[in-house]
Amino acid sequence: MEQDEIFYLAALSRCPGLGSRRAQALLASGLSPRELWAAPVEELRRLGNLPQNVASALRELRQASPELPQRLAEDAGRIGARVISFDSPAYPSLLREIFDPPVVLYVRGELLPEAPRIAMVGARRMSGYGEALALDFGEKLAAAGLTVVSGGAYGIDTASHKGALKAEGGRTIAVLGCGVDVAYPATNKRLFAKILDSGGAIVSEYAPGTNPLPAFFPARNRIISGLARGTLVVEAARHSGSLITAELALSENRDIYAIPGSVLSEMCRGTNHLIQQGAKLVTEAADILVDYGLQPEEKPRRRKKLSPEARKVYQVLSFDRPLSMDEILLSLPDGEIANLSVLLLQMEMDGLIIQNVLHEYRRAERE
16 A cells, blocks of 8 residues: 555544554445545445444544545654554554454554564553563563563553663553554653664554553553453453453454462452463473573673672562561661661672662562
8 A cells, every 4th residue: 555545544544432453344345545535424334334323423434534644754754763553564464363453553662563472561560570570571582582562551561661671672652542652651652762772663443643641551451452462461360451451362263371469468369360261370581482482591690799888778678568668677687887878889880789760679680
């Protein structure tokens, strides 16, 4: 399909109720997207077997925005986004296989349509346990050659993207429930820029400038799971939106993985339930990589020799339960350490510990 024709198809896809199946039926008539945009609505209703409400919505869309195809082309060009139609070779074949693939995708960066991908999803309000594992799995899966797909949201999504970016050459894709030029959440603006700088992609079915709405996120979830052969749920409550993503993946006969957690933790009830329902229980990245015929990257440990004070601090920290500076002080067997903040900074620079956004500290590696 010619590039200018794609923007007419993108305009048609803005019509509520005109999904990929109805768009395909219209294109099967032999008319080009430009001709379909200009055709009488009653003719379109006959060609695509459109319900009256969809035909009415299309009429209203064209009357309100007759210049919409041109505006979409200008907006995409302004932000450097490509628009890929579902019949293009650049459109991921795995995504094309789902029940309702997006008619068009707006893409910033490099999508690499046939790259092996794994989706990672989970709670927005993650625990230290969930954050640590999302970072760990994201890094190790990306280091082994998988592109990590997630939704760019707070919590597990953000940690999964960051984990992938920690790997040398690691790639990740953020699928947004808004336009690809809209940083949502705003705090992830730098993260999205880093994703692009690292050879990844920002993807959406929504036009540039589209603000996030609650209804867009369940629809976005089908793209996250649809892009990947498998979906890993890191941490999720029993009624988490992440379980919707897992159910979508299951309905498309994709692999479902879940990390187990405490039966006493509300944040682990969703993942534990998935395991009860047949999801593959995973405790390390190698449990997933074996299904892809990949091997985990062997990373030699280069443990810096610790000073007596650093050793004391390291011993009270764990991988999955971050502690504040006050909690570290209370946990030290011999009481206060002089210049603890300086010591923690040095340990962080040495790669021994990680500080989260709450200024809490944990070990950088699983033992």
